[in-house]
Amino acid sequence: MNAALQGIADAGHATHAHTGAWVAAQLRQRISQGLLPPGAKLSEQALSEALGVSRNTLREAFTVLAGESVVQRIPNRGVFVAAPGAEDVREIYRVRRLIEPAAVLWGDVPAGALDTMDAIVDKARAALAEGSVAGMADANQELHKALVSLSGSASLDALMEKVLAEMRLVFHAMATTPDFHGHYVERNAALVAQIRNGQREEAAAELRRYLDGAEHELLVHIGAIP
């Protein structure tokens, strides 16, 4: 059995309403955290035993996760943790470069939203100060999720969530983990300030440049661009 599966059984296999959804959540979490790395095979037998559910229920969870592009299903070969490549990175940024600036440009800014963002920026600064790459990554994702939430749309929130989950997979797939987020902390802060000042168009334009740069940096690091 894969070492990454150790402890899953401890998570509790009590009888839940909707066991399939519960299994999907368990796997989603393990994958997001980097256990079960990209490309890892999810064997039906091993997993069903480890989680204490039947193969049928596990397969229902696989269907959910495949719909979310969290795992890839290859007929008669099995289910694998998705391993995003350069083209996937480009697709991620196509989506982000469209919905993030659009939300900034046209979204409503409900009361408290700016304060929430300020708090996230503070968290990012604290993480930067103590050199916590993971902390900065988390804060960064939180902030950009907050930007999209200005749209007020649950569907777009869900799409952003899916895209950010794929981003985490990209990072987990990287051999080395340089500091991508350090020099974005203050750019994020400036972005929030612009939104607060009502400079929506400037913020949206700046955000698009920002995302262009981030995409390029990421593509260079995974070796897709010289």
Next chain:
Amino acid sequence: MNAALQGIADAGHATHAHTGAWVAAQLRQRISQGLLPPGAKLSEQALSEALGVSRNTLREAFTVLAGESVVQRIPNRGVFVAAPGAEDVREIYRVRRLIEPAAVLWGDVPAGALDTMDAIVDKARAALAEGSVAGMADANQELHKALVSLSGSASLDALMEKVLAEMRLVFHAMATTPDFHGHYVERNAALVAQIRNGQREEAAAELRRYLDGAEHELLVHIGAIP
């Protein structure tokens, strides 16, 4: 057995690779066409017999469709064709009002895209001339799908597809079917012309007004607004 299920068995129950996906496609099609109307219950036993698949395989298809919001799953109650209400309509237009103008504003216009749109406009005009409401609705959806496709993103195409599928459910759920699309034919044409002329900002702004109006009109008709 429900009358709407008649003939499903004829569709062929040959052994497919991925029977679950095939079943999902069958149901999706029946729902989109208006057989299996919103709110209809999809009984596991009746459907599994009609389609010639086991309950387990059918449940796998249900999981897929629930992920697409095509059906709603209520624990221990069953699976029902989604019946969108006023709040769903608002959500649909929140998404459309964000991604459509954004694609118009920031998308690339590949060679041939404008000609494709012109052809769709012509189709809409022909449908208008012969009074085909269904023809106009189809052309309208096609055009707006083409707008989003300027983004170049498969994920956004998929989101738009999902939203438009929900729109079809809304129309099917309506008691009366007035002509929503007639007075949008020329507006669509004007939109394409603006894009062709490079007036992106004007087109995006006009599109947002357009969608605002369409949402309002729809909400009035379903009785959510006086």
Next chain:
DNA sequence: GAGGCAAGATTGTTGAACAATCTTGGCATT
């Protein structure tokens, strides 16, 4: 007519079985 209870029906989950396909290892051939 309102409320409650028992019987029946439907969904949720599991285990087992078999077919289809893929992988692995060994063997023969060049």
Next chain:
DNA sequence: AATGCCAAGATTGTTCAACAATCTTGCCTC
């Protein structure tokens, strides 16, 4: 030694049958 082939084993795809949990329905009592 390298290549190609074939059989055995392992894994996935699909179905079936069974039982538990929950909901629905009809009836009975008050």
